[in-house]
Amino acid sequence: MVDVSRVQKELTECNRDSDISGVSIALHDGGSSITHLTGTIAGPRDSPYEGGTFRIDIRLPGGYPFEPPKMQFITKVWHPNISSQNGAICLDILKDQWSPALTLKTALLSLQALLSAPAPDDPQDAVVAQQYLRDKATFVSTARYWTEAFAKSDSTGMEEKVQKLVEMGFPEDMVRSALKSVNGDENMALEKLCSG
Amino acid sequence: MGTVGAWRRAHDEAVVDLDESPNAAAGGGSQHGPPTTAGTRATPIDVEALGDEGSSRAKIKRRVAVVDLEADADQECSGDARTTISHLIGGNKRRKVPPVICLSPDREERFSNQRNSTVRVSTPSANAAPKEPTFTCPVCLNKMELSSVTSCGHVFCDKCIQAAIKAQKKCPTCRKRLGPKSYRRVYLPATADQV
Numbered sequence: 001m002v003d004v005s006r007v008q009k010e011l012t013e014c015n016r017d018s019d020i021s022g023v024s025i026a027l028h029d030g031g032s033s034i035t036h037l038t039g040t041i042a043g044p045r046d047s048p049y050e051g052g053t054f055r056i057d058i059r060l061p062g063g064y065p066f067e068p069p070k071m072q073f074i075t076k077v078w079h080p081n082i083s084s085q086n087g088a089i090c091l092d093i094l095k096d097q098w099s100p101a102l103t104l105k106t107a108l109l110s111l112q113a114l115l116s117a118p119a120p121d122d123p124q125d126a127v128v129a130q131q132y133l134r135d136k137a138t139f140v141s142t143a144r145y146w147t148e149a150f151a152k153s154d155s156t157g158m159e160e161k162v163q164k165l166v167e168m169g170f171p172e173d174m175v176r177s178a179l180k181s182v183n184g185d186e187n188m189a190l191e192k193l194c195s196g
Numbered sequence: 197m198g199t200v201g202a203w204r205r206a207h208d209e210a211v212v213d214l215d216e217s218p219n220a221a222a223g224g225g226s227q228h229g230p231p232t233t234a235g236t237r238a239t240p241i242d243v244e245a246l247g248d249e250g251s252s253r254a255k256i257k258r259r260v261a262v263v264d265l266e267a268d269a270d271q272e273c274s275g276d277a278r279t280t281i282s283h284l285i286g287g288n289k290r291r292k293v294p295p296v297i298c299l300s301p302d303r304e305e306r307f308s309n310q311r312n313s314t315v316r317v318s319t320p321s322a323n324a325a326p327k328e329p330t331f332t333c334p335v336c337l338n339k340m341e342l343s344s345v346t347s348c349g350h351v352f353c354d355k356c357i358q359a360a361i362k363a364q365k366k367c368p369t370c371r372k373r374l375g376p377k378s379y380r381r382v383y384l385p386a387t388a389d390q391v
């Protein structure tokens with residue numbers, strides 16, 4: 001069985017400073033299962049992913065935290081270590097180098113660091129890796145284009161979310177900063193506003 | 197997002213300065229944060245680097261950002277209670293109760309737990325056993341229960357290290373290989389986490 005108390009602690013802890021860390025975690029689709037989560041990562045600065053918000057599907061196996069969480073990009077991303085087809089990730093700490101002393105937050109931070117520093121020698125997506133090695137400029141522009149096309153879609157609904165939360169009685173400036181801090185996740189922004 | 201730049205720079209060496217808290221990094225580059233903001237929770241670094249086995253070096257490049265728990269203990273950190281990454285042996289968790297040092301568990305209860313107007317009758321075993329310290333286990337993130345130390349010196353709940361060894365045959369903190377008997381009960385001093 002998944003250690004529920006630990007996972008709850010992890011969520012609280014991760015979301016407490018998500019505006020600083022750039023990573024956050026919520027229940028998948030606002031559902032009720034603690035074993036199916038969605039992580040978000042802010043694209044790192046000075047990378048082709050800057051400005052994007054990347055969503056990660058997280059499933060916790062029964063043995064968690066003694067088995068690694070299963071993570072996969074929901075948001076399409078152009079990166080040598082992430083499948084451009086299905087979002088599968090090649091990262092050792094999500095496989096044999098997992099340790100129960102790591103957390104979902106540290107795993108997301110690792111993914112964020114992976115976005116900053118691709119490892120094309122150990123690729124998940126051979127096509128992207130080849131491009132990265134042979135034609136860096138094209139790689140960068142493709143990755144940037146994908147970020148624009150797929151990782152910024154959240155921002156389109158932003159005004160609607162602001163509107164909705166303002167109607168619930170929260171001041172607009174607080175709503176905007178709350179939404180910003182959770183990368184536009186409406187439910188998490190609401191939680192944040194309610195907890196003050 | 198200052199942290200990203202900060203740790204990316206450091207990432208090339210696969211080890212990030214643990215003193216560099218997210219707050220400090222966001223505010224001003226690489227200066228060290230004050231002890232109270234010790235940002236080890238958010239600071240990714242390489243666990244493996246501390247394992248220090250030559251063979252692991254080759255792989256280091258791919259270990260992008262793993263938080264090391266061991267260094268947290270080494271750090272002189274006054275810490276805050278909201279940590280997820282536990283404090284191991286460093287004794288750095290700030291207490292909410294005043295630091296009343298008292299060897300008798302049942303007297304301390306009266307001192308520190310003022311909400312409780314009734315004095316609980318303590319069992320003989322409660323009197324005999326030393327008071328359990330309030331360290332946090334890095335695996336379950338709860339208060340350490342039946343603290344146990346591995347042959348590599350890392351401390352966990354008895355049940356947690358047992359489960360970890362069963363699952364991975366290695367130390368959760370430093371990844372040293374461990375067998376089913378590579379740990380034993382350890383009795384941490386009750387006052388170790390006080391200043």
Ligand SMILES: [Zn+2]
Nearest residue numbers: 333336353356
């Ligand atoms: Zn434990």
Ligand SMILES: [Zn+2]
Nearest residue numbers: 348350367370
């Ligand atoms: Zn160890």
